[in-house]
Amino acid sequence: MPTTEEVRTDLAEIVNEVAGVPANDVQLDKSFTDDLDVDSLSMVEIIYAAEEKFGVSIPDDEAKNLKTVGDAVAYIERAAS
Amino acid sequence: MTTTSTSTSTLNVSTGARFSKIMGIGGYRPRRVVDNAEIITYIDSSDEWIRTRSGITERRWASDDETVSMMSQAAARKAMERAGVEPGQIDTVIVATVTHLHQTPAIATTIASELGATNAAAFDVSAACAGFCYGVAMADSFIRSGISKHVLVVGVERLSDLTDKHDRSTAFIFADGAGAAVVGPSDVPAIGPVVWGSDGDQADLIMQSESWNTAMDPDAHEDGQAHWPRLAMNGNPVFKWASYTMAKTAAEAMDAAGVKPEDLDVFAPHQANNRITDAMFKALKLPSDVVVARDIINHGNTSAASIPLALETLLESGQAHSGQTCLIIGFGAGLVYAGQVILLP
Numbered sequence: 384m385p386t387t388e389e390v391r392t393d394l395a396e397i398v399n400e401v402a403g404v405p406a407n408d409v410q411l412d413k414s415f416t417d418d419l420d421v422d423s424l425s426m427v428e429i430i431y432a433a434e435e436k437f438g439v440s441i442p443d444d445e446a447k448n449l450k451t452v453g454d455a456v457a458y459i460e461r462a463a464s
Numbered sequence: 465m466t467t468t469s470t471s472t473s474t475l476n477v478s479t480g481a482r483f484s485k486i487m488g489i490g491g492y493r494p495r496r497v498v499d500n501a502e503i504i505t506y507i508d509s510s511d512e513w514i515r516t517r518s519g520i521t522e523r524r525w526a527s528d529d530e531t532v533s534m535m536s537q538a539a540a541r542k543a544m545e546r547a548g549v550e551p552g553q554i555d556t557v558i559v560a561t562v563t564h565l566h567q568t569p570a571i572a573t574t575i576a577s578e579l580g581a582t583n584a585a586a587f588d589v590s591a592a593c594a595g596f597c598y599g600v601a602m603a604d605s606f607i608r609s610g611i612s613k614h615v616l617v618v619g620v621e622r623l624s625d626l627t628d629k630h631d632r633s634t635a636f637i638f639a640d641g642a643g644a645a646v647v648g649p650s651d652v653p654a655i656g657p658v659v660w661g662s663d664g665d666q667a668d669l670i671m672q673s674e675s676w677n678t679a680m681d682p683d684a685h686e687d688g689q690a691h692w693p694r695l696a697m698n699g700n701p702v703f704k705w706a707s708y709t710m711a712k713t714a715a716e717a718m719d720a721a722g723v724k725p726e727d728l729d730v731f732a733p734h735q736a737n738n739r740i741t742d743a744m745f746k747a748l749k750l751p752s753d754v755v756v757a758r759d760i761i762n763h764g765n766t767s768a769a770s771i772p773l774a775l776e777t778l779l780e781s782g783q784a785h786s787g788q789t790c791l792i793i794g795f796g797a798g799l800v801y802a803g804q805v806i807l808l809p
Binding site: 423 | 516517699700701703704707708737739743
């Protein structure tokens, strides 16, 4: 099992790749929309890339609730366990 | 039509050309330019928001005289002229549209007749944004089987008729126009195998908000009025499906044609959203020198018309050239999809 920090680091790389946000800014307490300025289509791309990277399924209904980086990391950890 | 008989049967069967090709392409763009400044008088948005979410800076909306038939005929005349094919040589007319608002008859018969394609087989296809690629697939098959010699394929929409211009999720996207292609016999392979299909489980992602009989029934609505239906779209799931599932379909179409990414010259997907085009391009790992259709920037999403219009823009501007390999893929309401590799006319 990857650690929370490992999941966050991998997710930060994805966010950087998709939305151009510096990876160091992608911290657990940050809101994708309000803090990182990620728009809804970029969020779809991030979710898709995360599904591929972590081998998990994140249905649209769940994706809607992932407001912060921490929400996404926690969901991925639960889904992957 | 050529016919042959065999010793085991008394029936003649058709035999066609070995290959088919797109011989000429033409388009019609409505006169009225609607820029983002006008759009934001209808919806709570901004030019910057529209451009970053879709790439669109302006689109065309048809005026009353720019009917589905009128726009189709204008596009078809250009396509026939460029193909060097006379109206009388067209024996089949396929019109892909979801915005011909007469349930019957098909608009294809009027278009055939008014163009002078007298007695051509003529019918409409309801395959939304995949309609043009569905039409090209059928034209290719008809010509190689020998039931047709020259097929006119038209993609035409007046999406503005079914767009709620106060709907923040669609008002800035949908637009009007017509594109046409003449498909005829070829000495060399020029239309690859189609990879096509549907996914009715996701029919509700893009659809007319209610059926015509419900829309027109005052008792069906709380305010006791009839309501004009509108096209509704659930943007994010459509974006995901189009960007990733359709990238796989596009890759299959290249495989089926035996064309590798490095052999491809032009990528002309349905102009749904510039961000979808970007995501598909990335997922397909196409080389950076592949020319990519970006017609959506100036013309919005014209559904069945978008691919032939985009091809016309690329050819007229000199960005793409006759004989180049081009991947086309249409995808949309249904859900439906179809993609193939073609040689440009």
